[in-house]
Amino acid sequence: MRFGLLGTGPWAERTHGPALRDHPGAELAGVWGRRPEAAARLAERLGTRPYDDVDALLADCDAVAVALPPDIQAPLAVRAAKAGRHLLLDKPVATTVAAAREVAEAAEGAGVASVVFFTMRFRPETARWIEEQRAVGGWQVGRADWLAGIFGEGAGESPYAASPWRREKGGLWDVGPHALSVLLGVLGDVADLDGSVAAVSGPAGGTVQLALRHASGAASTCALSLAVSPAAATTAVELRGTAGAVSLPDGWTDASTAFGHAVDALLASARTGEPHPCDVRLGLRVTEILAAAEARLRR
Known part of the structure; x- marks a missing residue:
C-alpha cells in the first residue's frame, strides 16, 4: 500500500516516517508539510519524495498517515477520504465534535x-x-493516571514542548485520548455524555480530573496533565472488581514499532473490509467525551 505522510514535525520524523519506510507491506510514496523546506528535509532523510501540493500526493498514494495538529488533521482527513484514500490518523482526531464527525462520515461515505x-x-x-x-470482566472501578512533565517546572527540553496546540489544549486533549482508549477498551463506552462525564480542574497549569460512568455499570477516573513536576510524572492504570485488582504492565514496545502494528491493522481492514476497533468511530467517541468534559470545565 502506498502511503503519503502528512506532517514534518518530531512525531512524523521519529515515529510515522521510519515505521512506514521500514514496513514490508507499505511504500512511502512521499511527504507533504505546511513548510515545504521541512518536507524536503524529511523526505531526503526517509529516502522518498517531497510534495508541495497535498492533492498531488493524494493522487499518488492509496492511504495517508497524518502527523499534524488535530484541527489541521481533520479537514485533510476528510479531503483524503473523499479522494478514496485509507486513513491512518493520530489522536485526537479533532478537538471539536463537528470536525470529528465530519471525518467519520467522510470515511464511511467513501468506504x-x-x-x-x-x-x-x-x-x-x-x-x-x-x-x-475485558475477557475477565466484573470490573467495578477503573483509574488511569497520565501525568507528563513536558511543561512542568524544571522539565528538560522536549521536542513536543514546542507544540502550540498541546500548550493550548493541555493534558485533557493530548494524553486524555490514551487514558480513554484503555478504559473504554476494558470497561466499555460511557453510559451517556450528559450524565456520565464529570470534570474538575486542578493545579499544575491544566491538570484535569475526569470521572466517568460506563454503560457496563463500572465507574472510572482519570488524572491528566502535561505540566506536573517531572518527578511526579507517571502512566498508570488500575482496575478493581470481582477478580481483585490488576495494573497495566509497563510497556516496552517503542512508538515506531507500535505504529508499525497500526499499519498492519489498516492493511488488514482495507483487505477484509472489517472495521478495526480503533477506527474513526472510536476517534469520534473519544472527541465527544473530551468535548463534554471541556464543556463542564467551562461551566
Missing part, C-alpha cells in the same frame, strides 16, 4: 478503512492486557 493511532492499543503487551481484562 475507506481507518485506524486511529492510540499508542497503547498497538503495543502488543498492553493490547494483550486490555483483551485479557
